[in-house]
Amino acid sequence: xxxxxxxxSRPAIGHGFRLQWESxxxxxVLLYPEGMVKLNPSAAAILTRCDGARTVTDIITDLERSxxxxxxxxxxxxxxxxxxxxxxxELRP
Amino acid sequence: xxxxxxxxxxxRPGPPLxxxxxxxxxxxxxxxxxxxxxxxxHVGAELDTAEWLRVLREARALGAVQLxxxxxxxxxxxxxxxxxxxxHRLGFxxxxxxxxxxxxxxxxxxxxxxxxDHIQLSFQDSTRQMNDFLxxxxxxxxxxxxxxxxxxxxxxxxxxxxxxxxxxxxxxxxLAMAERMGAEYVELANTQYYGWAWLNRAQLLPxxxxxRRAEESTRRFRERLGSRMRIFFVVPDYFETRPKPCMKGLGxxxxxxxxxxxxxxxxxxxxxxxxxxxxxxxxxxxxxxxDSPAFNRYRGEGWxxxxxxxxxxxxxxxxxxxxxxxxxxxxxxxxxxxxxxxPHRHLVTRIVAQAEAGENREQALxxxxxxxxxGAG
Ligand code: SF4
Ligand code: SF4
Numbered sequence: 001x002x003x004x005x006x007x008x009s010r011p012a013i014g015h016g017f018r019l020q021w022e023s024x025x026x027x028x029v030l031l032y033p034e035g036m037v038k039l040n041p042s043a044a045a046i047l048t049r050c051d052g053a054r055t056v057t058d059i060i061t062d063l064e065r066s067x068x069x070x071x072x073x074x075x076x077x078x079x080x081x082x083x084x085x086x087x088x089x090e091l092r093p
Numbered sequence: 094x095x096x097x098x099x100x101x102x103x104x105r106p107g108p109p110l111x112x113x114x115x116x117x118x119x120x121x122x123x124x125x126x127x128x129x130x131x132x133x134x135h136v137g138a139e140l141d142t143a144e145w146l147r148v149l150r151e152a153r154a155l156g157a158v159q160l161x162x163x164x165x166x167x168x169x170x171x172x173x174x175x176x177x178x179x180x181h182r183l184g185f186x187x188x189x190x191x192x193x194x195x196x197x198x199x200x201x202x203x204x205x206x207x208x209x210d211h212i213q214l215s216f217q218d219s220t221r222q223m224n225d226f227l228x229x230x231x232x233x234x235x236x237x238x239x240x241x242x243x244x245x246x247x248x249x250x251x252x253x254x255x256x257x258x259x260x261x262x263x264x265x266x267x268l269a270m271a272e273r274m275g276a277e278y279v280e281l282a283n284t285q286y287y288g289w290a291w292l293n294r295a296q297l298l299p300x301x302x303x304x305r306r307a308e309e310s311t312r313r314f315r316e317r318l319g320s321r322m323r324i325f326f327v328v329p330d331y332f333e334t335r336p337k338p339c340m341k342g343l344g345x346x347x348x349x350x351x352x353x354x355x356x357x358x359x360x361x362x363x364x365x366x367x368x369x370x371x372x373x374x375x376x377x378x379x380x381x382x383x384d385s386p387a388f389n390r391y392r393g394e395g396w397x398x399x400x401x402x403x404x405x406x407x408x409x410x411x412x413x414x415x416x417x418x419x420x421x422x423x424x425x426x427x428x429x430x431x432x433x434x435x436p437h438r439h440l441v442t443r444i445v446a447q448a449e450a451g452e453n454r455e456q457a458l459x460x461x462x463x464x465x466x467x468g469a470g
Contacts, residue, residue, distance in 0.1 A: 016211070016249065018186060024108050024156025031186035033211040033249070036110070036159060 005056075007073075010092040011080055012052030017088055019047050030088055037088075046079055052092040056080060106392060108156030109348035109382050112185075114145065115360070116173070117165040117352050139352045142172040144373065146179050148350055151378035153183040157348070160185040165352070168195040174203045181208025190215050190253070193239035205246050212243055216254040233270060240274045252276040256307070257284045257297040258448070264307040268314045268324065276322055281311065283329040298448040304328065331441050335406070336413025336429035343415060344392040348382060356381045358388055361416040365425050391415055396426050400434045 013019050018031045019039075028044035030037045039047065045066075049059045060073050083089040117139055140148070149160075160180050167173055168191055180187050188211040189204070214236075243250050252271050256264065264281065271279045284297050299307075311326045318324075330337050340347045343358040350356055354373040357363060363370065368387040371380075382388055390396065394407055401412040412418075413429020421430045422437045430437040 015247065018210070020184060022156065022158060024158075029158065031158065031210075033186075033213075033251070034159060034161070034188055036186075 004091055005077070005081060005084065007057040007060075008055050010052050010055055011050040011059075011084070011089040012092050013047065013050060014087045014090045019044075042075075043079065046076055047083070047088070050080075050083075050089055106344060106383065107346070109152060109346065109378075110157060111159045111161070111347045112149075112152045112157040113161040113163065113347070113349040113360070114148065114176070115163055115165065115349060115351050116145070116167045116170045116176070119165045119169045139170075140350075140354045140373070142175055144354065145172075145176050148354075148373050148378060149176070149180050149183055149185070152348065153185060155379055155382065158185060160187050161190065162187065163190040166192055166194060168200065174200075174207045177204055177209050178207035181210075186210050188213065192216070193236060196239050196242065198242055201242050201246055211251075212248045213251045213253050214239060214243065216252065233274075237274050240276065244275060249278060250274070250276045251278040251280070253280045253282060255284055256281045256299075258299045258303065259297070261299045261303045261307050265310040268310065268322075272314070272318065272322055278323050278325070280325045280327070281307070282325075282327045294444065298329065298331065298444065300449050301332065301445075304332065330414075330417075330431050331445050333431060334433040336410055336417070336431040338410045339414040339429075342392070342411040343390075344382075344388045345411075348378070356385075356388075358391070359416070364416055365419055391425070398426050398428070400432075400436075401428045404434065 013030075016032060019028060020031065021027075022029050025038055028039045028048065030039060030047065045063060046059065049062060054062070056077065060076050063072050063076065064070055080089060084091070162173070162176070167189060170176070173189075177187055177189075187209050189209055190213045193214050240250050240252075252274070254260075254267055254271075260267070267281070268279065283299075308326060308328075311324050314322070315324055340359045343362070347358065348356060349358070349360050350373060351363070355363070355370045356373060356378070357370055362368070368390055370387045371385045373381070376385070394402070397407060397412055401407050404412075410429075410432075413432060415425045415429075417429050417431065418427045419425040421440045422435075427437060428435040430441050432438065
């Protein structure tokens with residue numbers, strides 16, 4: 001699956017995982033069977049955009065616009081790769 | 094990004110992130126290693142649907158987010174799908190632990206539609222049932238059918254088998270069965286010695302040699318199956334030199350509600366003396382979690398005695414298990430006697446030595462039954 005990752009891939013939250021905002025923790029969390037990861041703001045900014053419809057390029061463009069930043073592509077790709085490895089994300093055709 | 098280890102803020106503890114509802118003690122099985130309290134038939138009436146839903150709402154409002162549904166056998170409650178639906182609506186991640194008995198396709202479909210996130214098929218088997226499973230095609234086929242259903246509904250197939258002296262030599266067969274059943278995760282958890290299992294400990298604790306062979310079989314399966322079937326093997330802590338970080342600290346993350354509404358900081362804590370565990374019938378979850386003396390008793394480090402009090406490990410293992418300390422040393426605030434710094438370590442060593450020598454095994458096995466055994470409690 002990792003080889004399949006490109007700028008036209010459409011990542012989505014992995015099957016069995018759930019992303020949500022937890023006000024008690026003041027953070028987004030990713031829930032999975034009997035466990036939870038508390039996300040830092042940049043991880044949350046990426047994951048909340050992974051809806052299976054947007055491509056990686058769309059996500060990068062959107063992030064750069066929202067945060068008035070440039071050259072985020074490397075960081076975003078690296079994080080998406082890590083999230084795929086952990087099954088937090090899966091790729092949609 | 095950090096995994097869930099919540100630093101206890103000075104003063105206010107964090108919310109009960111992990112809520113476990115033990116929906117019922119009723120169960121069609123009679124397990125020798127059941128950790129349910131030995132006097133379970135004396136506990137009060139089960140909470141009704143409305144009461145469980147209130148528990149869910151109050152706990153969620155405090156920040157609870159992982160929900161475990163267990164028992165007994167939770168499927169004996171016919172309002173299970175209603176409870177799951179409300180939990181899902183509130184934003185809980187819902188985990189069901191079941192023996193699979195009573196899990197028809199119709200019920201599974203209803204649970205899935207209600208938003209159930211995860212299922213763990215648990216071999217809460219009595220020895221007799223394990224033998225059936227290993228020897229009778231009929232029982233195996235029943236379990237396989239449930240496993241196939243679970244996969245059909247796109248849940249990962251997680252199998253949990255409690256291991257003890259009487260079945261540990263069959264680990265090879267158990268894993269072969271799990272493979273044929275298509276399990277993706279297998280947890281071989283050694284019995285924890287509380288409740289019924291404590292009464293039966295002399296019969297249930299394996300020898301070191303048995304453990305070694307079981308780990309060896311596990312290793313071979315791991316090598317052959319790799320990520321196709323992941324196997325977790327949990328060694329009984331009597332064989333370790335340091336205790337488990339019980340519940341990551343009592344009153345820190347975990348809140349269990351018993352069938353009759355009694356709130357506990359761990360499933361076994363009811364046995365701890367001198368604590369009046371509050372009931373959700375009389376108090377709100379918030380006041381129980383934050384204000385009740387029973388939940389504050391073993392919170393933090395103030396209750397600790399030496400050697401824990403000055404030990405650098407205390408913020409990592411919280412001095413181990415209070416129930417184990419109480420059962421073996423008679424005082425819950427002592428260090429868990431599994432710890433090799435505990436002055437009571439010799440008690441654990443003796444139990445292990447007795448298991449090696451095969452002592453005390455002429456005593457009959459006590460099966461979980463509706464009558465409390467003589468001298469229990
Ligand atoms: S002395 Fe207490 S805190 Fe230290 S390792 Fe042992 S049980 Fe843990
Ligand atoms: S106090 Fe002991 S029995 Fe209770 S959860 Fe902790 S480890 Fe388990």
